[in-house]
Amino acid sequence: MLVAKPIYSITPFTLLDYPDKTACILWFAGCNMRCVYCYNPDIVDGEGKLSVSEAINFLKKRVNLIDAVVLSGGECTRFKGLIELAKEIKKIGMLVKIDTNGSNPDLIKEMIEQKLVDYIALDFKTIEKNFFSVTGSKLHNRFVNTLDLLIEKKIAYEVRTTFHSELIGKQTILKMIDFLSFKKYKGNYFIQNYRNDSATLGGIKNSEYKFNIENPFQNKIKIEIRN
Numbered sequence: 645m646l647v648a649k650p651i652y653s654i655t656p657f658t659l660l661d662y663p664d665k666t667a668c669i670l671w672f673a674g675c676n677m678r679c680v681y682c683y684n685p686d687i688v689d690g691e692g693k694l695s696v697s698e699a700i701n702f703l704k705k706r707v708n709l710i711d712a713v714v715l716s717g718g719e720c721t722r723f724k725g726l727i728e729l730a731k732e733i734k735k736i737g738m739l740v741k742i743d744t745n746g747s748n749p750d751l752i753k754e755m756i757e758q759k760l761v762d763y764i765a766l767d768f769k770t771i772e773k774n775f776f777s778v779t780g781s782k783l784h785n786r787f788v789n790t791l792d793l794l795i796e797k798k799i800a801y802e803v804r805t806t807f808h809s810e811l812i813g814k815q816t817i818l819k820m821i822d823f824l825s826f827k828k829y830k831g832n833y834f835i836q837n838y839r840n841d842s843a844t845l846g847g848i849k850n851s852e853y854k855f856n857i858e859n860p861f862q863n864k865i866k867i868e869i870r871n
């Protein structure tokens with residue numbers, strides 16, 4: 645069943661969320677994970693306030709102002725009407741980016757094959773052993789399936805991780821780098837440091853240190869720190 649109002653809010657303009665493009669972000673309400681460091685508890689636990697037609701009308705008025713639409717959340721791939729929405733965005737002539745936790749590889753596959761998505765940002769939460777404690781979910785296998793799919797399809801995409809010293813410390817990141825290396829991941833691996841003093845889903849303590857690019861394991865794959 646389609647949700648009448650799946651979108652929690654819209655960020656009208658950003659230069660940071662789609663590489664080299666101006667974009668707007670549609671934040672979808674709800675998520676199938678409960679990451680303890682999640683910065684968006686209102687979106688994850690909140691109700692949608694905007695319908696797809698309201699979002700499309702919003703976009704149509706900005707055809708000459710923005711190049712791309714980022715479908716984010718929450719977890720946007722939970723929305724059953726995502727393919728139809730992407731088709732509408734394509735008709736307007738905008739690029740589509742999906743931010744995902746990787747839990748819906750079948751939908752991602754379909755969207756790639758129908759050429760309805762131009763760029764994907766895939767969260768690599770943590771290693772399998774710690775996945776439940778960090779995300780509150782048992783969806784690690786689906787993340788791996790999505791990663792395999794993106795590597796195979798050669799679509800433009802990135803893999804990214806939020807680093808928190810007490811949750812995903814250096815030893816864990818080392819294992820994650822090994823895993824990406826084993827998968828023959830060729831892109832940049834983006835690591836964003838947890839922003840201390842944020843309101844989060846899990847109410848966690850601050851990270852005690854930031855990820856350090858000087859670490860010796862950095863050269864297995866290309867690592868880029870975002871903050």
Ligand code: SF4
Nearest residue numbers: 675677679682718745
């Ligand atoms: S950080 Fe986790 S809980 Fe928050 S939106 Fe992303 S996948 Fe969902």
